[in-house]
Amino acid sequence: MSQSPKQSAGRTVPTSADVARLAGVSRATVSYVLNNTAAVRISEPTRRRVREAAEELGYVPHAAARSLRAGHSRMVLLPTAHVPIGPLYSRFFNDLQWALRRLDYTVVQYGSVGLDPDEAARAWAELRPVAVVSLGQVELTPQGVELLKRSGAKAVITVGPQRVEGTHALVMDQAQVGRAAGAHLVERGCRTIGVVMPEEPGLEMFSVPRLAGVRAAAEAAGAEVLPLPLRYEEEPAGALAGRWRELGLDGVFAYNDEYAMLLMRALQDAGIAIPGETAVVGSDDLVIGRLLRPRLSTVHIDMVMGRELAELVDRVVRDPESAPERQELLDSRVVRRESS
Amino acid sequence: MSQSPKQSAGRTVPTSADVARLAGVSRATVSYVLNNTAAVRISEPTRRRVREAAEELGYVPHAAARSLRAGHSRMVLLPTAHVPIGPLYSRFFNDLQWALRRLDYTVVQYGSVGLDPDEAARAWAELRPVAVVSLGQVELTPQGVELLKRSGAKAVITVGPQRVEGTHALVMDQAQVGRAAGAHLVERGCRTIGVVMPEEPGLEMFSVPRLAGVRAAAEAAGAEVLPLPLRYEEEPAGALAGRWRELGLDGVFAYNDEYAMLLMRALQDAGIAIPGETAVVGSDDLVIGRLLRPRLSTVHIDMVMGRELAELVDRVVRDPESAPERQELLDSRVVRRESS
Numbered sequence: 001m002s003q004s005p006k007q008s009a010g011r012t013v014p015t016s017a018d019v020a021r022l023a024g025v026s027r028a029t030v031s032y033v034l035n036n037t038a039a040v041r042i043s044e045p046t047r048r049r050v051r052e053a054a055e056e057l058g059y060v061p062h063a064a065a066r067s068l069r070a071g072h073s074r075m076v077l078l079p080t081a082h083v084p085i086g087p088l089y090s091r092f093f094n095d096l097q098w099a100l101r102r103l104d105y106t107v108v109q110y111g112s113v114g115l116d117p118d119e120a121a122r123a124w125a126e127l128r129p130v131a132v133v134s135l136g137q138v139e140l141t142p143q144g145v146e147l148l149k150r151s152g153a154k155a156v157i158t159v160g161p162q163r164v165e166g167t168h169a170l171v172m173d174q175a176q177v178g179r180a181a182g183a184h185l186v187e188r189g190c191r192t193i194g195v196v197m198p199e200e201p202g203l204e205m206f207s208v209p210r211l212a213g214v215r216a217a218a219e220a221a222g223a224e225v226l227p228l229p230l231r232y233e234e235e236p237a238g239a240l241a242g243r244w245r246e247l248g249l250d251g252v253f254a255y256n257d258e259y260a261m262l263l264m265r266a267l268q269d270a271g272i273a274i275p276g277e278t279a280v281v282g283s284d285d286l287v288i289g290r291l292l293r294p295r296l297s298t299v300h301i302d303m304v305m306g307r308e309l310a311e312l313v314d315r316v317v318r319d320p321e322s323a324p325e326r327q328e329l330l331d332s333r334v335v336r337r338e339s340s
Numbered sequence: 341m342s343q344s345p346k347q348s349a350g351r352t353v354p355t356s357a358d359v360a361r362l363a364g365v366s367r368a369t370v371s372y373v374l375n376n377t378a379a380v381r382i383s384e385p386t387r388r389r390v391r392e393a394a395e396e397l398g399y400v401p402h403a404a405a406r407s408l409r410a411g412h413s414r415m416v417l418l419p420t421a422h423v424p425i426g427p428l429y430s431r432f433f434n435d436l437q438w439a440l441r442r443l444d445y446t447v448v449q450y451g452s453v454g455l456d457p458d459e460a461a462r463a464w465a466e467l468r469p470v471a472v473v474s475l476g477q478v479e480l481t482p483q484g485v486e487l488l489k490r491s492g493a494k495a496v497i498t499v500g501p502q503r504v505e506g507t508h509a510l511v512m513d514q515a516q517v518g519r520a521a522g523a524h525l526v527e528r529g530c531r532t533i534g535v536v537m538p539e540e541p542g543l544e545m546f547s548v549p550r551l552a553g554v555r556a557a558a559e560a561a562g563a564e565v566l567p568l569p570l571r572y573e574e575e576p577a578g579a580l581a582g583r584w585r586e587l588g589l590d591g592v593f594a595y596n597d598e599y600a601m602l603l604m605r606a607l608q609d610a611g612i613a614i615p616g617e618t619a620v621v622g623s624d625d626l627v628i629g630r631l632l633r634p635r636l637s638t639v640h641i642d643m644v645m646g647r648e649l650a651e652l653v654d655r656v657v658r659d660p661e662s663a664p665e666r667q668e669l670l671d672s673r674v675v676r677r678e679s680s
Contacts, residue, residue, distance in 0.1 A: 013490060013491060013492050014490060058486065058487055058490040058491075060462055060465040060466055060487060060490075060491050061466055062466065062468055062491075063466040063467050063468070080449065093451070094451065094454075097451040098454070106463075106466065106467070107450075107451060108448040108449065108450055108467070109420065109448065109449035109450070109451060110447075110448055110449070111433070111434065111437040111447060111449060114434075114438070122400055123446075125400040126400055126401055126402065126403040126446065127403050127446070127448070128402055128403070146398065147398055147400065150353060150354065150398040150400075151353060151398075151400050151402075152353050232627060233627065234627070234630055234631070258628070261628060261631055262627065262631060265631040287572060287573065287574070287602065288598070288601060288628065290574055291574070291601055291602060291605040
């Protein structure tokens with residue numbers, strides 16, 4: 001592939017050919033040295049000469065040109081949805097990116113909120129990633145997966161309830177968060193359990209399986225479950241608290257700690273005693289839960305290490321036809337405090 | 341530039357040459373049609389034939405190949421730090437990405453937490469972005485900017501206190517958040533004002549200028565200011581509350597609403613009356629502030645529209661030598677409730 005010099009604001013963008021010329025070596029040698037190819041023996045003085053020439057010229061390898069030459073890229077694309085994220089996801093995301101970089105992948109995130117599944121797959125495919133790891137921000141279709149594969153993606157890894165043809169599906173079993181909360185409330189003697197269902201878009205992938213988990217635990221013990229749609233605002237919380245006694249609820253899984261804070265305030269303002277009249281459980285084990293009075297019981301969630309997911313990505317890239325693996329992404333347990 | 345078919349899991353990745361062959365047109369025509377080039381007249385039947393051939397083959401334009409041909413890319417790189425983000429930033433980020441896409445840029449985010457400034461510039465340069473918009477996650481050096489420019493970046497836009505040579509610097513005047521809080525506390529009669537300084541890494545870009553803003557407002561009125569380093573945990577908050585009377589503080593700007601909640605709980609547990617003995621002001625105007633008792637006073641922050649920033653990016657890409665513009669990214673005002 002020939003590369004012509006590119007102009008930028010009057011500058012000439014240096015190419016590997018310029019580095020080769022200055023160092024007095026071939027372009028192949030420049031490529032071997034700068035990409036740290038271990039398979040080729042090159043003397044230390046030559047390596048040094050190439051590195052010095054690259055530094056003098058301000059040359060940086062071009063990830064895309066390299067991948068065009070090699071016929072495949074080292075880019076892993078992570079779709080993101082810029083919704084507010086908590087410490088749990090931010091740590092996981094950082095870990096995953098670091099681990100992929102240590103495996104010599106280039107990681108980019110692609111903000112995909114509001115794209116439909118086929119638009120999203122098309123936009124990702126234009127970047128020719130070797131792998132896509134979608135944590136559920138976009139629900140891929142079989143056509144989208146096929147398009148990505150045809151564009152060179154060797155691994156399409158998704159997280160979600162149903163497996164899409166051609167992907168490696170991971171399991172983020174949000175139902176177990178609900179099961180843990182439900183089992184705890186039943187054990188505390190609750191017979192009519194509310195489950196907060198946030199009305200904000202994008203949270204169904206968490207709230208729906210959590211509700212199913214509470215149901216499974218409650219029904220096994222003969223308790224009743226009532227979904228409670230709620231916006232994260234004072235007024236609807238107050239309205240819900242106003243109907244509380246009429247609904248006959250004696251326990252509630254409040255989706256997470258933030259909704260639990262909202263609901264507890266409304267219940268307390270309505271004169272409902274916690275936990276005496278109603279037990280409350282959140283999830284995520286945030287600091288705010290410990291600052292509430294009574295202190296909030298919560299489901300503590302441990303996510304799998306980003307490193308393990310990075311290694312899975314690498315295995316699938318190396319062997320795209322390998323059998324799908326089942327991997328649990330999270331584990332959860334109840335931390336009981338004063339609200340239940 | 342010649343493009344050979346790429347192999348992926350036994351598939352041949354279709355190229356624009358394949359599309360041209362199937363549609364019976366030149367590769368240039370394929371490129372004009374699929375990139376919606378308005379400058380070239382192509383009949384509707386031909387356009388349709390090209391689109392149908394592309395669809396039949398599952399062909400997606402290759403962003404990097406296109407930019408190698410064109411000599412410049414349409415990629416805008418947004419460095420990100422995966423720290424927990426609130427609704428304010430997530431909305432701004434989504435707006436910015438949508439607006440850039442409408443201007444026909446490809447937007448990728450690059451997780452840059454933990455990279456030193458020169459590593460970061462190098463990693464970004466490998467992707468050959470035409471523009472980098474850094475909201476302060478990494479402090480670029482003049483060398484880093486030079487490297488990006490040599491690699492084809494026409495616009496390097498940074499947000500921060502000091503301008504780096506070669507960049508267009510935007511102003512996110514966090515000091516005004518502090519000034520608003522400080523002026524309010526002075527007006528409420530405070531004479532010895534504490535300012536919470538989070539000890540978590542990555543927040544100095546907000547906390548240091550906010551402190552300076554409180555100082556400016558307080559000193560103009562002859563009040564004293566005391567920085568209060570604090571980790572976001574119960575124990576250090578309790579320890580700080582234990583020293584409160586000895587420090588003689590009668591007002592505090594708590595950095596944001598979450599720290600305000602942490603500190604208010606600790607002060608209340610230590611028997612300090614809010615606002616009687618100490619006035620408390622947060623910032624960000626989160627829902628949690630309205631759930632606290634007393635209800636939290638806060639600094640409400642409005643951020644500039646992402647669309648305006650996207651237009652600035654586009655102007656600088658088109659005319660890289662244009663004079664740096666001063667653009668204020670935020671505006672702030674105090675919302676007084678019960679805590680001050």
